[in-house]
Amino acid sequence: MSYHYVLPEISESGKIGCSLPALDVPPTELPPKQLLRQELELPEVSEVELMRYFTALSKLNYGVDTGFYPLGSCTMKYNPKWHEDIARLAGFASIHPLQPEESVQGALQLMFELEEYLTEITGTHATSLVPIAGAHGEFTGLLLVKAYHQDRGDKARKKILLTDSSHGTNPASAVMCGFEIGVVASDGEGNVDMKDLESAMNEEVAALTLTMPTTLGLFDPKILEIGQLVHERGGLLGADGANLNALLGQVKFGELGYDYVQLNLHKTFSTPHGGGGPGSGPVCVKENLADFLPSPLVTKNKGMYKFVSPTKSIGRVANFWGNFGVMCKAYAYIRSLGAEGLKEVSENAVLNANYLKEKLKPYYYLSYDRICMHEVVFSGRRQKAKGVHTVDIAKRLLDYGLHPPTVYFPLVVDEALMIEPTETESKQTLDAFVEAMKEIARDVEENPEVLHTAPHSTPVRRLDDVRAARNPDLRWHMRS
Amino acid sequence: MTSIMPSSYLPNTDADRRAMMREIGVGLIEELFQDIPEKLRHAQFKLPSPLSELELRKELSQLASRNISLDNYACFLGGGSYRHFIPSTVEHVISRSEFYTAYTPYQAEVSQGTLQGAYEYQSLVCQLAGMEVSNAGMYDGSTAAAEAAIMACMITKRGKVAVATTVNPIYRGVISTYVEGRNLSVETVESNSSLSSDCACLVAQQPNFFGHLEEMEAHAQKAHDIGALFIAIVDPISLGMFKPPGHYGADIAVADGQALGNPTSFGGPGLGVFTCRQEYLRQMPGRIVGKTVDVEGKPGYVMTLVTREQYIRRERATSNICTSEALMALAAAVYLATLGKRGLRQVAELCYHKAHYATEKIAELKRYSLVFPEPFFKEFAIRCPVAPSQINHALLKEGIVGGLDISHIIDNTILLCVTEMNTKHEIDKLAEILGAL
Numbered sequence: 001m002s003y004h005y006v007l008p009e010i011s012e013s014g015k016i017g018c019s020l021p022a023l024d025v026p027p028t029e030l031p032p033k034q035l036l037r038q039e040l041e042l043p044e045v046s047e048v049e050l051m052r053y054f055t056a057l058s059k060l061n062y063g064v065d066t067g068f069y070p071l072g073s074c075t076m077k078y079n080p081k082w083h084e085d086i087a088r089l090a091g092f093a094s095i096h097p098l099q100p101e102e103s104v105q106g107a108l109q110l111m112f113e114l115e116e117y118l119t120e121i122t123g124t125h126a127t128s129l130v131p132i133a134g135a136h137g138e139f140t141g142l143l144l145v146k147a148y149h150q151d152r153g154d155k156a157r158k159k160i161l162l163t164d165s166s167h168g169t170n171p172a173s174a175v176m177c178g179f180e181i182g183v184v185a186s187d188g189e190g191n192v193d194m195k196d197l198e199s200a201m202n203e204e205v206a207a208l209t210l211t212m213p214t215t216l217g218l219f220d221p222k223i224l225e226i227g228q229l230v231h232e233r234g235g236l237l238g239a240d241g242a243n244l245n246a247l248l249g250q251v252k253f254g255e256l257g258y259d260y261v262q263l264n265l266h267k268t269f270s271t272p273h274g275g276g277g278p279g280s281g282p283v284c285v286k287e288n289l290a291d292f293l294p295s296p297l298v299t300k301n302k303g304m305y306k307f308v309s310p311t312k313s314i315g316r317v318a319n320f321w322g323n324f325g326v327m328c329k330a331y332a333y334i335r336s337l338g339a340e341g342l343k344e345v346s347e348n349a350v351l352n353a354n355y356l357k358e359k360l361k362p363y364y365y366l367s368y369d370r371i372c373m374h375e376v377v378f379s380g381r382r383q384k385a386k387g388v389h390t391v392d393i394a395k396r397l398l399d400y401g402l403h404p405p406t407v408y409f410p411l412v413v414d415e416a417l418m419i420e421p422t423e424t425e426s427k428q429t430l431d432a433f434v435e436a437m438k439e440i441a442r443d444v445e446e447n448p449e450v451l452h453t454a455p456h457s458t459p460v461r462r463l464d465d466v467r468a469a470r471n472p473d474l475r476w477h478m479r480s
Numbered sequence: 481m482t483s484i485m486p487s488s489y490l491p492n493t494d495a496d497r498r499a500m501m502r503e504i505g506v507g508l509i510e511e512l513f514q515d516i517p518e519k520l521r522h523a524q525f526k527l528p529s530p531l532s533e534l535e536l537r538k539e540l541s542q543l544a545s546r547n548i549s550l551d552n553y554a555c556f557l558g559g560g561s562y563r564h565f566i567p568s569t570v571e572h573v574i575s576r577s578e579f580y581t582a583y584t585p586y587q588a589e590v591s592q593g594t595l596q597g598a599y600e601y602q603s604l605v606c607q608l609a610g611m612e613v614s615n616a617g618m619y620d621g622s623t624a625a626a627e628a629a630i631m632a633c634m635i636t637k638r639g640k641v642a643v644a645t646t647v648n649p650i651y652r653g654v655i656s657t658y659v660e661g662r663n664l665s666v667e668t669v670e671s672n673s674s675l676s677s678d679c680a681c682l683v684a685q686q687p688n689f690f691g692h693l694e695e696m697e698a699h700a701q702k703a704h705d706i707g708a709l710f711i712a713i714v715d716p717i718s719l720g721m722f723k724p725p726g727h728y729g730a731d732i733a734v735a736d737g738q739a740l741g742n743p744t745s746f747g748g749p750g751l752g753v754f755t756c757r758q759e760y761l762r763q764m765p766g767r768i769v770g771k772t773v774d775v776e777g778k779p780g781y782v783m784t785l786v787t788r789e790q791y792i793r794r795e796r797a798t799s800n801i802c803t804s805e806a807l808m809a810l811a812a813a814v815y816l817a818t819l820g821k822r823g824l825r826q827v828a829e830l831c832y833h834k835a836h837y838a839t840e841k842i843a844e845l846k847r848y849s850l851v852f853p854e855p856f857f858k859e860f861a862i863r864c865p866v867a868p869s870q871i872n873h874a875l876l877k878e879g880i881v882g883g884l885d886i887s888h889i890i891d892n893t894i895l896l897c898v899t900e901m902n903t904k905h906e907i908d909k910l911a912e913i914l915g916a917l
C-alpha cells in the first residue's frame with residue numbers, strides 16, 4: 001500500500017472515524033457570533049481508511065521490537081509487554097490528577113514507593129518524580145543548585161562547569177537556569193583533566209555536572225577526588241544520569257560524592273521511548289538539596305499517602321505530578337528485578353558492551369582501549385582515510401536491518417560511533433551485528449560505493465536535509 | 481556472576497556469558513568494574529525481593545483498584561486535565577510497537593512512520609488553532625506556556641512577562657519558575673489594567689481558569705500596542721466551535737493537548753501544543769518535522785531546522801527540550817483525524833450544551849449561583865452555601881467525583897466541568913445532591 005499521501009488526500013466530506021452520542025439535554029442558545037469560528041477545516045476519514053493509513057505508517061518505522069537498537073547513550077532496551085498493560089489499568093489510566101487524595105491512595109502509594117526505590121538505588125535522601133523528561137530533570141536539578149546557593153547568600157556562583165563530552169542538553173539546561181557555562185577538558189584516557197578542573201573550579205562555579213560513566217562509556221576512577229575538589233571550593237556535583245544502566249545495583253551516586261542525580265526512566269528503567277517521549281526524569285538529591293525540591297512530593301502519615309510541598313521549594317515545574325503512566329512501568333521493572341536483578345542488568349549491559357568492543361576492535365579504531373562500561377565509542381577515522389564517513393557506515397547498517405549506533409557524538413571523538421547494546425540483547429544478536437560491521441569494514445576497502453549510496457533497502461533513501469531547512473514544508477493545508 | 485535464568489529482562493544464558501567473558505579475557509564479571517573504586521563497590525540495596533509477572537500483575541491490579549476510577553464514577557472535575565471520549569482508534573494506533581518502541585527519529589530512513597505522523601500532527605493542530613506553524617509537541621500546557629514566554633523575551637529583547645490573573649494558577653507558577661530561572665521577571669496583570677512598555681508579552685487563557693470566555697481581541701490589541709507579543713493558552717476541544725487563536729491576533733498559541741485523545745492518567749503523560757506565526761519559526765523550541773525528498777526524488781520527512789536545538793547548538797539552543805511527548809502527539813493526530821471536522825464540532829457542542837444545562841439545573845437551586853456571567857464553554861465557577869470540600873465529600877459517597885475546590889481564590893466556590901462524557905442522568909443527580917445539602 002502506498003503511503004505517499006497525507007490525510008486531506010483521503011478525506012471526503014461526510015466521513016467520520018467513530019460515532020458520538022446524540023444530545024440528551026435541551027439545547028441552549030449559542031454564544032454571540034463573534035466568539036464562534038466560521039469554519040473548521042479538518043480531514044474527514046472513515047475508520048477503516050484511518051486505520052490502514054496509520055498502520056501503513058507504522059510499517060515504515062524501526063523499533064526495539066523490530067530489531068537491535070544499539071544507540072549509545074539512549075539505552076534502547078527491550079520493553080516488557082506486561083508493563084504496558086499495568087499503566088493501562090483503569091485504576092491508573094482513568095484517574096484525574098486533582099481527585100481527592102483519599103480516592104487515589106493506590107496511585108500515591110505507587111509514587112511514594114517509587115520515590116523510595118529511586119532514592120535507595122541512587123544512595124540519596126529524597127526524590128522528585130515531577131520532571132517530565134531527562135532534560136527537564138537536568139533543568140530542575142540546576143534550579144535546585146541555584147536555590148541552594150541563593151539560600152546560603154552566595155550570589156557569586158553564576159557558572160556551571162561541564163565536560164567537553166557532555167550531552168547538548170547539559171549546557172542548554174544551564175542557560176535556561178540563568179547560568180554561564182565553563183568547559184572542562186578530558187585527558188588522554190577519557191577522564192576528567194584534573195589540572196583543567198583545578199584551574200576552572202573557583203568561587204564563581206555553582207556546580208560541576210558530570211555524566212557517570214562519561215559519554216565515552218568510561219568510569220572515571222578519580223570520581224572521589226573530583227567530588228572532593230568541587231566541594232572544597234564550595235560547589236556542588238551533579239549527574240546527568242543518562243548512563244545509570246552501567247551502575248545499577250553496583251554503586252550509589254550518593255556514595256560517589258554526587259549531590260544530585262537526574263534519572264531517565266525511559267532509558268534505565270525500560271519504559272519505551274515512544275518515538276521521542278513520553279519520558280520521565282526524576283531528580284534524586286542529598287539532604288542539602290531536599291528542601292528545595294519542586295512541589296509536590298508524596299509522604300506517608302498514619303497509613304495515608306498525601307502530597308506535600310518542601311519548605312523552600314523552587315515551586316512548580318509542570319502541570320501536575322509528572323508522567324504517572326511512565327512511573328507505573330518503571331515501578332513494575334524495579335519490582336520484577338529487585339536488588340539482585342538490577343545488579344545483573346548492569347553486569348550484562350557491561351559484559352555485552354565489552355564483548356562488542358573486543359570483537360570490533362580489529363576493524364574499527366578504538367579511541368580509548370580500556371575496559372568500558374555499558375557502551376563503547378569507536379572512531380571511524382580508519383574508514384575516513386579511505387573516504388568513507390561514519391554516516392555512510394550508519395546508513396549501510398540500515399540495509400542489514402539493524403539500527404545504527406549513535407554517530408558523531410561525543411563531539412571529542414572524530415567520526416564517533418557510540419555503541420550501547422544493553423543487557424536485553426543476546427549473544428546471538430550481538431554476533432549478527434559484529435558480522436554486519438565486519439562486512440561493512442570489508443566493503444570500505446573493496447566496494448566503498450555501496451556505502452556512499454546506502455541505504456538501498458529502506459522505505460526512503462537518504463533525504464535532503466538542506467532542502468528541508470531552506471524551504472520549510474511543515475504542514476499540509478486543506479484543499480478548499 | 482550468579483547463575484540466573486534467561487528472562488525477558490536478560491536473555492543471555494550462562495554459557496553465553498562464559499563464552500563472552502573468555503573473548504574479553506576476564507575470569508570474573510567483577511573485573512569489568514575495576515575502574516570503580518573498590519571501597520564503593522558492593523553497595524547494599526534495600527529493595528523488595530523480585531516477583532514474577534503473575535504475582536506482580538495481581539498485586540498491581542489490587543493497588544490500581546484502591547483508586548476510584550472515572551470509568552466507574554461520574555466526574556465533574558477539570559482544572560487543567562479533562563476527561564473526554566477517546567475513540568478506540570487512538571489506543572490501537574499508539575499501541576503498535578513500531579511506534580512506541582522507536583527512538584527519536586534521528587535515522588529518518590527507518591523512522592518515516594514517526595516523522596509522517598508528526599507532520600500530520602503539526603498540520604492538524606495548525607488547522608485547529610488557525611495558526612501558521614507548529615512544533616512536534618512539548619511536555620504539557622504549562623511548560624509550553626513558559627517556553628512561549630521566554631521565546632517572546634528573546635524575540636522582543638525585553639525582560640518582563642505579563643500574565644493575566646485569570647490564567648490557571650499552576651500555569652502561572654510554572655511560568656514564574658521558568659522565567660525567573662532565566663533571571664527575567666513576571667508581572668501579574670488584571671484584565672482591565674494597562675501594560676508597561678517593557679513587557680515582552682501578555683499571556684492570557686481562553687476560556688480562562690474559571691471557564692469564562694475572555695475578550696481575546698482586546699488582549700491582543702493591548703499587547704501589540706506596546707510592541708509585545710500576545711500568547712494565548714487555549715482549550716483545544718473548545719476550538720471545535722469557538723474562534724481559534726490565529727483569528728484573534730495570537731502570535732504564539734499553546735495548549736495542553738491531553739484532552740486530544742489522551743487519558744487523564746493522574747496527570748501524565750500529557751502533551752504541550754505549541755504553535756506560532758511563521759515569522760517566529762526559527763525561535764521556536766522543540767522538534768519540528770519537515771517534508772523533503774530523498775536522493776531519488778521520492779517524498780519523505782526529516783527533523784528540520786535543527787540548528788535551533790540543543791544537540792547541535794548546545795548553550796545557544798532555543799530550548800533544552802529533547803525527549804518530549806511524541807507518542808501523545810501521535811495520539812492527538814489520530815484523535816483529530818478520527819473525529820474530523822464534524823466530530824470535533826459535535827464534541828465541543830455536546831460539552832457546551834450539557835454544561836449550560838448543568839448551570840440551569842444548579843441555578844434552580846437558588847442557594848447556588850454562577851460567579852462569572854456568560855459566556856462560558858464547559859467549566860464554570862459556582863458559589864456554594866456550604867464548603868466545597870463538604871460537597872465533594874458528599875458527592876464521592878454517591879459515586880460522583882465532584883469539582884475543584886477553589887475557595888482559596890474565591891470564597892466557597894467550586895469549579896465544575898461538564899463534558900460529553902457526562903449524561904443528563906449524572907447532571908440531574910449532581911443537582912439533586914447539591915440541592916439536598
